[in-house]
Structure formats: structure tokens, C-alpha cells
Amino acid sequence: MLLVLGIGAVIWGLGHLLGASKTARLYMLGLLYVIVLMIQVALPEGHGLRQLTGGSPALWLILGGFVALGLAYALVLRRVKARAQAGEAARAADVPAKPGRMSDSELERYARHIVLRELGGPGQKKLRGAKVLVVGAGGLGAPALQYLAAAGVGTIGVIDDDLVENANLQRQVIHTDARIGMPKVFSAQAAMEAQNPHVTVKPYHRRMDPGIAEDLIADYDLILDGTDDTDTRYLVNRVAAAQGKPLVSGALSQWEGQISVFDPAHGAPCYQCVFPVAAAPGLAPSCAQAGVLGPLPGVIGAMMAVETVKLLAGAGQPLRGEMLIYDALWGETRKIAVKPRSDCPVCGGGS
Numbered sequence: 360m361l362l363v364l365g366i367g368a369v370i371w372g373l374g375h376l377l378g379a380s381k382t383a384r385l386y387m388l389g390l391l392y393v394i395v396l397m398i399q400v401a402l403p404e405g406h407g408l409r410q411l412t413g414g415s416p417a418l419w420l421i422l423g424g425f426v427a428l429g430l431a432y433a434l435v436l437r438r439v440k441a442r443a444q445a446g447e448a449a450r451a452a453d454v455p456a457k458p459g460r461m462s463d464s465e466l467e468r469y470a471r472h473i474v475l476r477e478l479g480g481p482g483q484k485k486l487r488g489a490k491v492l493v494v495g496a497g498g499l500g501a502p503a504l505q506y507l508a509a510a511g512v513g514t515i516g517v518i519d520d521d522l523v524e525n526a527n528l529q530r531q532v533i534h535t536d537a538r539i540g541m542p543k544v545f546s547a548q549a550a551m552e553a554q555n556p557h558v559t560v561k562p563y564h565r566r567m568d569p570g571i572a573e574d575l576i577a578d579y580d581l582i583l584d585g586t587d588d589t590d591t592r593y594l595v596n597r598v599a600a601a602q603g604k605p606l607v608s609g610a611l612s613q614w615e616g617q618i619s620v621f622d623p624a625h626g627a628p629c630y631q632c633v634f635p636v637a638a639a640p641g642l643a644p645s646c647a648q649a650g651v652l653g654p655l656p657g658v659i660g661a662m663m664a665v666e667t668v669k670l671l672a673g674a675g676q677p678l679r680g681e682m683l684i685y686d687a688l689w690g691e692t693r694k695i696a697v698k699p700r701s702d703c704p705v706c707g708g709g710s
Contacts, residue, residue: 461487465557469511482672483511489671490514492579494567494595496543497521498651499585499609501533502660503667508551508558510668515551516579518563519543530653567591572598581670583663584608584630589637596621596630600706605677606630607666609659613649614688616659619697620666620678623706627679628699632706655687 379387461484466473469483491512493500496519507515521543523534531543538546544562551560563575567586576582576598584595584606592608599606603624610617621629662683669675685692701707 462557465511468555468557472510477674478668478672482674485672486511486668487513489581490516490579491581491583491667491671492516492518492576493583493585494591495519495585495587496531496533496547497527497585497587498530498611498656499660499663500583501531501547502657503583503585503609503663504547504551505533505554506661506664507667508555508560510664511555512558512667512671514559514561514579516561516563516575517544517547518565518567518575519547520564520566530651530656532657567595569594573602576602576604580604581667582606583667585660585663587611592630593637597705600624600629605670607663607670609663611651611656611659614652614655615684615686616655617682617684618659618662618666618678619682620670622677622679623699625679626699628697629703629706632700632703633682633697635700635703652687655685658685658687 461469465487472478472483472486473480475482489512491507491514493504493507493515496504496517500517500519504515504517519542523531523538523541523543523546525536525539527534527543528536528539533550534541534543534546535550538549542562542564544564548560548562551558565571567575572594576595582595582599582604584592586592586595587610596606596608600621600623605620605622605625606629607620608618608630619633621627621633623629662685666677669677680697681694682697683692683694699707
């Protein structure tokens with residue numbers, strides 16, 4: 360037995376001198392053990408080679424059992440230690456070292472924003488501290504909500520009283536087939552939180568009405584309007600203008616979409632300056648009546664998210680005093696200037 364142990368020591372020492380890894384040396388020792396065990400089992404008692412290697416397989420079986428227990432214990436201990444270290448690393452990444460400071464996970468997530476000269480770290484911190492209300496979780500709200508969450512807007516409110524329907528899924532990509540029948544605001548919340556756990560989503564499963572509009576809008580820095588209801592559009596515009604909140608507004612019809620930033624507090628018109636009265640019945644049919652290209656809301660909704668990021672971070676030139684019109688059928692865009700009206704009952708002092 361001493362001979363075998365000596366051979367094992369030589370294998371270990373020689374392997375170390377030759378630069379063999381610990382794993383390779385352990386494999387060699389394991390091979391030596393198997394050879395010795397085979398000698399003990401295959402050769403008859405009294406055989407010289409068997410006597411030189413211990414004389415009995417029982418001793419080697421007991422020794423092998425102890426070694427196996429030791430290796431198993433070391434493996435379990437290593438896995439427990441690795442799991443504990445991974446948990447500590449995850450907690451350290453997700454919890455900011457100081458209040459207001461972004462965690463390592465957030466810094467990595469928003470790295471492509473931070474390297475933008477016009478946005479940078481200060482701009483990303485502004486997004487993180489901002490509160491945005493999205494009115495409508497449908498065609499325009501769906502992409503806007505997804506990109507606002509992905510961009511790291513700290514608090515995102517979404518108000519809508521509808522449920523997810525099968526007919527929505529052709530264009531409202533934040534919802535899924537499995538969530539048909541679920542309130543849209545909760546469906547949107549699930550998608551946003553799954554995409555970015557660093558943002559806070561506040562769902563309001565109800566209709567925007569005069570009874571709540573003032574208090575709700577007062578809680579947010581900026582409003583996005585993606586509804587297809589004229590009364591709601593005029594209500595949101597009226598309250599946002601009165602509170603000096605920028606309103607990013609988008610609209611769709613068949614192959615065409617439009618977007619503008621209505622911000623009377625900064626010299627731009629409000630929604631009612633541009634659309635003084637609601638369109639007569641039949642002149643502005645809904646998407647259900649006239650149809651709408653599926654990807655079109657994604658284009659305009661993403662543009663709404665872009666304008667929101669620019670406004671919050673103070674980057675570039677938002678669409679204040681301008682309306683961008685996109686014709687998907689012919690692949691054309693154009694801008695038109697829009698101006699405040701002195702006789703506007705919302706922002707011009709009219710009655």
C-alpha cells in the first residue's frame with residue numbers, strides 16, 4: 360500500500376513541476392486508484408503484485424469511500440459559496456449605494472443613453488426622476504409605454520378603462536393573446552415591469568373624466584395623449600394647459616399619423632388652438648371604422664416616446680409649434696407650423 364501511495368505522491372509532484380492542472384492530476388490519481396482496485400479484484404490471493412499494492416481490496420474501498428465523501432463535501436461547499444456570492448452581487452447591483460445614485464445594473468442598462476452627448480448621465484438622471492402620465496394603453500400608448508419603460512423614466516402612470524381584446528393585438532404590441540380579457544392597464548404594467556424592474560408603474564383602470572383629471576395630472580411632469588376619444592383629448596388638453604404641463608399628442612387614421620407637442624407655457628399652441636372644434640360625426644372615423652395599418656401606431660407611438668425623452672432631458676428641439684405628419688403609404692413625412700390663437704378658450708384668454 361505504501362508503494363501505491365508513493366507512486367501517487369510522485370504523480371502529484373511531477374505533475375505540478377510540469378505545469379499540469381489540479382484537475383488533470385486528480386484524474387491521474389483516480390486512474391491509479393482504478394488500476395490498483397482492478398489488481399486487487401482480478402488477481403488471486405497471494406499474488407506478488409497484489410501483495411505489493413495492499414493485499415486486500417477492502418482497504419482501498421474504504422479509502423475510496425472517504426475520498427469520495429470529502430470531494431462531495433467540497434463540491435457542495437463550493438456551490439453554496441458561489442450561490443451566496445452571486446446573491447450578494449445581485450443585491451449590490453440592484454440597490455444603489457446612495458439615495459439617488461444609479462445602481463451598476465442601471466448604469467449598464469442605460470449605457471447607450473449615457474454615451475450620447477445630448478443626454479449623458481445628467482439626462483438619464485432626469486429621466487429616472489421624472490413622472491409621466493400616458494392617457495390610453497391602446498395603439499399609441501402601447502409602444503410609447505414600452506419605450507418609456509425601457510428608457511428608464513422613473514414613474515409611469517397609465518390610465519385606460521378598456522380590456523384587452525383579440526382585435527387589439529394586430530397593433531397594440533404591449534398586450535398578448537394570453538392577456539385577452541385583462542384590463543389594458545394591468546396588461547401594460549406586467550409587460551413594462553418585466554422589461555424594466557427599475558421603473559414604477561401606476562395603473563389606473565378607469566376613464567379619464569373631469570372628476571379626477573386635475574388631481575391626476577397634477578401628480579405628473581408631462582402628459583402623453585394617445586386616446587381616440589375627442590372629449591378626452593379636449594379634457595386632457597384643458598387641464599394640462601392650465602397646469603403648465605407639456606402635452607405630447609399623437610393621432611392615427613388608416614395609413615397616416617401625426618404628432619405634436621402642445622405646450623402653451625413655452626409659447627406653443629395647445630390642442631384646441633389647432634383643433635378649435637371637434638370634427639363633425641363621420642368626418643373623423645375611428646380606427647375600428649376606417650381601419651389602421653398595424654405598424655403605424657408603433658411608428659407614431661415611438662416618436663411620442665422620443666419627444667418625451669427630449670422634453671424631460673432638455674435635449675434637441677421638441678415639436679413645439681410644429682406638427683409632424685407621416686404618410687406610411689407613400690413613405691413621406693412633412694412638418695407644418697402651428698401657432699397659438701389669441702381667441703383660444705383654453706390658452707388664449709378667450710371665452
